[in-house]
Amino acid sequence: MENLNIRALFPSDDGNLQQRNHFIELVKQIVEGVDDLKDPEAVHLKGNKERGQHFYRELTASSRIPDSGSPQDQVNEELLKLLHGHPYHTKYFLTNILPMASTPGILGMLTAFMVNGNNLWDVYGPAGAEAEVRVVAMMSDLVGYKPSESGGYTTWGGQGAIFTGLRIAINKHDPSIKKAGVPHNLYAFCSEAAHYSLFKSMEATGLGTNNLIKVRTREDSSMDTQDLEAKMEHVILRGGVPVYIVATTATTDAMGIDNIEEIAAAAETLTAKYGMRKPHIHADSALGGFFAFFNDYDFEGNPLQIGEETLTALAAIRERMRHLRLADSLCFDFQKLGQTPYSTSLFLVKQASDLKLVDLEPDETPYVGHRGYGDYHTSYTLECSRMGSSISILSALLAFGAEGYRKLLAQFVDVNIAFRKRLAAEVPEAVIVNAGNPGIITLFRLYTDRKNGYAAEYEGIRTKAEIERENKLNEMLFEILGRDRDKMFFGDTKKHLYVPTADRAGDVALYASKLFVISPYTQTSDVHAIVDFLKLKITETYAAYERLATKEKEHEKILV
Numbered sequence: 001m002e003n004l005n006i007r008a009l010f011p012s013d014d015g016n017l018q019q020r021n022h023f024i025e026l027v028k029q030i031v032e033g034v035d036d037l038k039d040p041e042a043v044h045l046k047g048n049k050e051r052g053q054h055f056y057r058e059l060t061a062s063s064r065i066p067d068s069g070s071p072q073d074q075v076n077e078e079l080l081k082l083l084h085g086h087p088y089h090t091k092y093f094l095t096n097i098l099p100m101a102s103t104p105g106i107l108g109m110l111t112a113f114m115v116n117g118n119n120l121w122d123v124y125g126p127a128g129a130e131a132e133v134r135v136v137a138m139m140s141d142l143v144g145y146k147p148s149e150s151g152g153y154t155t156w157g158g159q160g161a162i163f164t165g166l167r168i169a170i171n172k173h174d175p176s177i178k179k180a181g182v183p184h185n186l187y188a189f190c191s192e193a194a195h196y197s198l199f200k201s202m203e204a205t206g207l208g209t210n211n212l213i214k215v216r217t218r219e220d221s222s223m224d225t226q227d228l229e230a231k232m233e234h235v236i237l238r239g240g241v242p243v244y245i246v247a248t249t250a251t252t253d254a255m256g257i258d259n260i261e262e263i264a265a266a267a268e269t270l271t272a273k274y275g276m277r278k279p280h281i282h283a284d285s286a287l288g289g290f291f292a293f294f295n296d297y298d299f300e301g302n303p304l305q306i307g308e309e310t311l312t313a314l315a316a317i318r319e320r321m322r323h324l325r326l327a328d329s330l331c332f333d334f335q336k337l338g339q340t341p342y343s344t345s346l347f348l349v350k351q352a353s354d355l356k357l358v359d360l361e362p363d364e365t366p367y368v369g370h371r372g373y374g375d376y377h378t379s380y381t382l383e384c385s386r387m388g389s390s391i392s393i394l395s396a397l398l399a400f401g402a403e404g405y406r407k408l409l410a411q412f413v414d415v416n417i418a419f420r421k422r423l424a425a426e427v428p429e430a431v432i433v434n435a436g437n438p439g440i441i442t443l444f445r446l447y448t449d450r451k452n453g454y455a456a457e458y459e460g461i462r463t464k465a466e467i468e469r470e471n472k473l474n475e476m477l478f479e480i481l482g483r484d485r486d487k488m489f490f491g492d493t494k495k496h497l498y499v500p501t502a503d504r505a506g507d508v509a510l511y512a513s514k515l516f517v518i519s520p521y522t523q524t525s526d527v528h529a530i531v532d533f534l535k536l537k538i539t540e541t542y543a544a545y546e547r548l549a550t551k552e553k554e555h556e557k558i559l560v
């Protein structure tokens with residue numbers, strides 16, 4: 001392409017019709033190309049993708065930058081091939097918190113891309129700064145923070161929020177740590193069911209994962225506050241300082257919701273007793289925080305005419321979510337239930353002044369900010385340049401409104417309730433093990449005798465070997481569901497709940513399969529087909545298990 005016009009690779013600078021049409025045609029090609037790949041009865045886009053054993057190695061060997069570029073319509077064809085066989089969020093996409101990006105979310109991103117501002121400084125990215133301030137105020141108001149006092153910014157995931165919470169917690173303990181480095185007697189706490197983000201953050205801050213104390217969970221997967229108190233006291237008596245507590249609201253597996261009110265009270269009482277500063281409490285509300293949309297829903301009048309059982313479930317969730325405002329910081333992963341593309345996570349602090357603790361001094365920022373011009377400089381973020389992802393969040397909040405989010409979440413809960421009922425009626429051997437947690441996730445577990453052995457496991461009257469045998473059976477179901485995930489895509493977990501063992505062989509985690517309702521296209525009318533499918537797979541699992549058990553018995557005979 002010798003006479004390549006390099007400017008043709010960019011949007012226009014004058015808004016001319018010819019370049020605009022060219023751009024729109026190219027976007028249309030992508031959108032139409034994806035539509036051609038869709039099949040609402042499948043869970044993946046059409047197209048074959050042979051991913052042999054050496055797939056990535058072969059890619060590495062064959063991928064080099066072309067010397068001359070290709071026309072974008074040809075590149076588009078190449079891009080569309082990437083999407084062949086890609087998971088897609090149809091009604092049978094039930095695997096995990098992997099949402100579809102909504103149209104408002106995508107258009108918000110597109111808007112941000114059209115000017116490509118740098119959200120680091122409002123002189124470079126005024127649109128991002130404006131949107132960020134607006135969404136921080138909106139979400140602060142939603143959880144009951146005072147928008148005039150709170151602060152926040154968009155960041156790299158719920159994990160980034162947990163990490164920043166820890167940075168703040170450490171600096172709250174002693175601001176000189178910024179220069180002197182971390183002492184080794186600082187401790188953080190979270191439940192056994194918490195996300196591994198805190199584990200990673202402990203490593204990354206240099207505190208070390210040994211200083212992360214895991215607190216037992218109750219049967220509903222929420223933190224056992226008595227155990228928290230006991231473990232905090234233990235740390236204090238040995239010269240440690242509790243600086244950070246992560247309260248998970250809600251857990252990614254069982255939708256367990258920690259009681260922040262109890263946690264805050266326990267932390268306060270205990271640290272007051274020893275004349276210490278109260279630890280920083282971060283609500284890991286990455287996933288569940290969106291249920292705060294029901295905090296001020298009129299449950300009596302029920303204007304959305306939500307069904308009675310779903311309403312009861314939502315009221316139970318609200319009972320925990322209304323305490324979010326007691327946390328010192330929290331997070332909304334808009335890329336999860338906020339219906340926007342990756343990565344659009346929002347970190348909020350109750351007191352904006354907390355961000356000062358992790359900020360840079362003016363003489364450490366020679367290129368940007370701290371000038372007579374510009375009023376918004378995010379020198380406290382761990383990123384330097386930042387995308388204007390708040391524009392996508394703003395778009396979604398304006399287009400859905402509180403009502404849109406409520407409707408969508410209520411639908412997810414509706415489907416779960418219908419699923420639980422039908423599963424119990426049609427496949428009673430699949431025991432629902434998070435029955436106490438209403439919401440968008442249902443966990444179910446099989447037992448070799450086809451009876452409900454869950455209570456016995458929870459009470460600790462099963463031996464390690466017995467629990468492991470049940471786990472093995474459930475793992476076989478994981479494999480069968482995984483193999484057939486092209487038809488319906490379920491999730492699973494190997495860490496539902498830690499239970500004590502009768503033979504005192506330590507706590508053992510229970511395995512469970514997972515139905516995660518995340519697609520707006522999954523409706524209660526689909527539950528029938530979903531349970532029928534599961535029934536077949538569960539029958540196959542028992543048959544495979546029995547074959548295996550017979551074989552093992554024969555093997556034992558030979559050994560004898």
Ligand SMILES: *Cc1c(COP(=O)(O)O)cnc(C)c1O
Binds near residue numbers: 157249286
């Ligand atoms: C998803 C999730 C995280 C991690 O968030 P990322 O956005 O993937 O970084 C942390 N905690 C909880 C409870 C989550 O659901």
